[in-house]
Amino acid sequence: MSLSAFATCPPGFEPQLALDLARLGLTGTPEPGGVRFKGELPEIAHANRGLRSASRVLVRLGMPFYARSFEELVERAARLPWGRFLTTSTPIALRVTCHASRLYHSDAVAERILAALTTHFGAEPVQGVFDEDRGGDAQLIVVRLNDDECTVSVDSSGAHLHRRGYRLATAKAPLRETLAAAMLLSSGWDGRAPLVDPFCGSGTIPIEAALLASGRAPNAVRPLPLVRWPCASGIDLRPEIPIETAPPETPFIVASDRNAGAMEAARANAERAGVSRWITFHQHSVSDAAPLPGVGWVVTNPPYGQRLDGPDLRNLYARFGAVLRERFAGWSAAVLAGDAALIRQTRLGLTPRWSGDNGGIAVSLYQGVINPGG
Ligand SMILES: C[S@@+](CC[C@H](N)C(=O)[O-])C[C@H]1O[C@@H](n2cnc3c(N)ncnc32)[C@H](O)[C@@H]1O
Structure with missing residues (x-):
């Protein structure tokens, strides 16, 4: 039917x-x-x-x-x-x-x-x-x-599909898992090249990246209401055997954040998702972010104001842009942010790919290739 x-x-x-x-x-x-x-x-x-x-x-x-x-x-x-x-x-x-x-x-x-x-x-x-x-x-x-x-x-879904089950520990302003996945899917990342998130918070982007790279279904084990429908009687709706693709043997995803609690949450969440072997975790400021060998992607969600206060965000975005220009030349960047003026502070020449809503805040994904000249 x-x-x-x-x-x-x-x-x-x-x-x-x-x-x-x-x-x-x-x-x-x-x-x-x-x-x-x-x-x-x-x-x-x-x-x-x-x-x-x-x-x-x-x-x-x-x-x-x-x-x-x-x-x-x-x-x-x-x-x-x-x-x-x-x-x-x-x-x-x-x-x-x-x-x-x-x-x-x-x-x-x-x-x-x-x-x-x-x-x-x-x-x-x-x-x-x-x-x-x-x-x-x-x-x-x-x-x-x-x-x-x-x-x-x-x-047919039950709980919202962003509830994968791994994110029991959260940091400030966590990104919905579904939005992190949408960023990765549209970034052009191939699941093989190195990927760095220097504002990883509770680790949502690195974990979704590892799930994507390993070909794992994000909701493989959730209970689905549709199995109880009378029209499902006699139909085999058990999960298919997951097709695991083989990501690189060594960790090729870097997750970092300056906040110790966020890093603890990111590690615990990655462990629960079964993907920690592909992720390296560092607690440090974006100023210390470093690339892995090769050319890869920076996919990240820096603080954007309404949900996080404190430091001067314009300086933070300027510093972030300077670090990428100095150390990540040739890499691609996909940055989710709520404010075009903050993105301009990076001087990376990123352009908006799409806009949407993240928990009531209008956000856009800005993308581009990092050029040392900006
Ligand atoms: C919008 S949150 C990222 C949320 C994350 N994507 C998640 O799903 O949990 C921004 C993060 O940037 C971190 N942060 C703020 N200033 C920083 C800095 N100077 N260096 C590194 N991380 C910083 C905060 O601790 C926060 O975890």
Whole structure:
């Protein structure tokens, strides 16, 4: 049974997510907020386990329909093929958004969807708890009304896909794992050349880099709600044996930060992710950053103001730029930052590749090849 799926991501990251899907052999069409693709259940399970930059994967329940009144909504929603995804005992949680529609009150729409479920199953649905970040016991159902058109989807991921399970220790202003992966995927890094993150914090970029280089699925072992769907009965949805590519034998990723607590967190997280053998950790300031032999990539996320205060950020960016020009000539740089004026302080001539949202802060990825002359 081919299903219509939608891998979601924060606005701005759709092109990276489309590349991410393509790496799994799935073709998708970017739409605002994600990428739409078609797949059988095993492919949807594979996307959940293998996508590095998606927030979650939703599966559309039936076809979208027009609902300009509550009567129309209940009548049409009751005809959706709910039984493929739920039983009468499945606890559910609803998330409703309404945009430019006659039915604009999301709580009232949620009430009518519950009424539609009661009509469909002949019994009131059991309501449960679902947390966007952590998941929960309930099956999340997402209802979107857009220009009077109602689309109902079921969530196949559970906890947000950035929750890989390794980052139990955090430092200040950690980057979402999915965003770190999107940076790496679009940086052009080949997974073989040396990679340095001189502002590594809790180690998210170096760890995601090592997972990418070793070909490991980032969510290989997470529980997926889709295995409980009635339509999954009898289908083998166990994880495929991970394809491990062979990264270099020696550590080829450097993680450094001036903060001792951050370095402790980075080491512990890398250990938990099973990738510490590829990463060298140093506690020092960016002024002491040094390249590895060869030509590689600096992929990093320096402090950017709103979330970290303290030192003079303009001086810090100027120093960072000077260090790269002195010691990393010929390397490529991919720097995530919230402020173009700070990036100009580096005098590296980096240009914005894409912009998106990181926890409510607008950020851009600036890229370029480091030239000693700036
Ligand atoms: C935005 S955070 C990086 C977050 C990281 N990507 C993560 O996921 O946890 C910036 C980091 O820069 C570090 N930092 C600030 N000034 C520094 C300096 N002069 N040299 C090295 N690290 C510095 C901070 O300790 C902080 O961990």
